[in-house]
Amino acid sequence: MIDASPLGANVPCPPFLPNMNSLPFTMENLGFIRQFPWSYKPNLTLYGEEKHVIEELKFFKQHGGSSMVECTIVGLERDMNMMKRMAEESGVNIISGTGYYVDSALPSEVHSATQEQLVSTMVHDITQGAAGTDIRCGVIGEIGTSWPVTATEKKVLQATAAAQTQLGCPVIIHPGRNKQAPAEVIRILAEAGGDISRTVMSHLDRTICDHEDLSAFAKLGCYLELDLFGIEVSYYQLGDFDMPSDAQRIKMIKHVLDEGYEDRVVIAHDLYTKHRLMHYGGHGYSHILLNVVPMMLARGISQDQVDKMLIHNPRNWLTFK
Numbered sequence: 656m657i658d659a660s661p662l663g664a665n666v667p668c669p670p671f672l673p674n675m676n677s678l679p680f681t682m683e684n685l686g687f688i689r690q691f692p693w694s695y696k697p698n699l700t701l702y703g704e705e706k707h708v709i710e711e712l713k714f715f716k717q718h719g720g721s722s723m724v725e726c727t728i729v730g731l732e733r734d735m736n737m738m739k740r741m742a743e744e745s746g747v748n749i750i751s752g753t754g755y756y757v758d759s760a761l762p763s764e765v766h767s768a769t770q771e772q773l774v775s776t777m778v779h780d781i782t783q784g785a786a787g788t789d790i791r792c793g794v795i796g797e798i799g800t801s802w803p804v805t806a807t808e809k810k811v812l813q814a815t816a817a818a819q820t821q822l823g824c825p826v827i828i829h830p831g832r833n834k835q836a837p838a839e840v841i842r843i844l845a846e847a848g849g850d851i852s853r854t855v856m857s858h859l860d861r862t863i864c865d866h867e868d869l870s871a872f873a874k875l876g877c878y879l880e881l882d883l884f885g886i887e888v889s890y891y892q893l894g895d896f897d898m899p900s901d902a903q904r905i906k907m908i909k910h911v912l913d914e915g916y917e918d919r920v921v922i923a924h925d926l927y928t929k930h931r932l933m934h935y936g937g938h939g940y941s942h943i944l945l946n947v948v949p950m951m952l953a954r955g956i957s958q959d960q961v962d963k964m965l966i967h968n969p970r971n972w973l974t975f976k
């Protein structure tokens with residue numbers, strides 16, 4: 656599970672707010688927390704929420720969900736045994752990730768590691784088991800990159816490409832917060848021999864919102880992921896960017912579907928903070944199934960296209976080649 660503190664470690668809390676790190680997580684404070692989720696450090700981890708997450712996973716399964724990709728990697732904090740327990744108790748398949756998050760979150764041994772050492776660790780996590788367990792990962796990612804991409808992140812991307820070439824495994828990328836960042840990452844991966852057609856570029860809904868820019872990026876051939884469904888607060892603490900609404904996300908998706916990319920789109924919530932769990936008044940893991948799909952159908956996206964985004968494209972991406 657995620658301790659996303661690297662995201663919120665140095666995010667300023669607006670001066671007109673009380674010191675949110677000492678506020679209780681109550682209905683009275685929920686408005687502050689939703690508006691400034693990264694200013695409230697207790698919000699940035701799901702540790703201690705195992706019971707609530709399992710209940711949510713059961714709810715997700717009851718409403719048609721079957722699998723979830725969990726991209727917590729080195730630099731965030733994951734608990735392989737906890738994820739195995741959650742999968743067993745809920746009946747939801749959890750596909751865990753291996754790899755390395757953004758530069759600022761990485762331990763010194765990753766900065767000093769050789770590319771070959773990084774490849775070896777990722778291959779071991781997928782073929783033998785991760786973090787000292789026999790629980791094998793199913794994807795590489797979310798590989799973290801900043802803007803500009805740092806030297807360590809470039810080394811990690813090159814190692815990712817080498818491991819993907821060796822295993823034929825899926826890859827997912829966290830791009831830096833600049834509209835040029837996704838294409839730069841694709842360039843580095845392609846130069847290193849990565850399979851762009853088996854690579855997901857995540858968080859496009861907080862990175863590239865102009866439809867024509869999105870079309871230009873789609874031509875590079877990776878999967879296009881809009882994965883912040885359920886975040887309906889337009890103020891984005893982590894960058895100079897107006898966060899789109901779900902309606903705007905659907906318009907972005909309709910644009911690329913109309914351009915023929917229906918085999919390339921995947922969607923998600925990227926739920927890693929308490930405030931988005933149903934237990935804390937959030938939209939939960941079933942938001943896309945219960946609320947977004949009907950909105951998509953009402954906006955001219957067909958059921959076949961929805962099935963591609965939620966079933967066939969993820970299945971094809973997750974299948975080792």
Ligand SMILES: CCC(=O)NCCS(=O)(=O)O
Pocket residue numbers: 657659662731829858861893925927
């Ligand atoms: C910890 C998961 C993550 O990095 N999500 C990225 C979303 S955003 O914080 O970059 O908006």
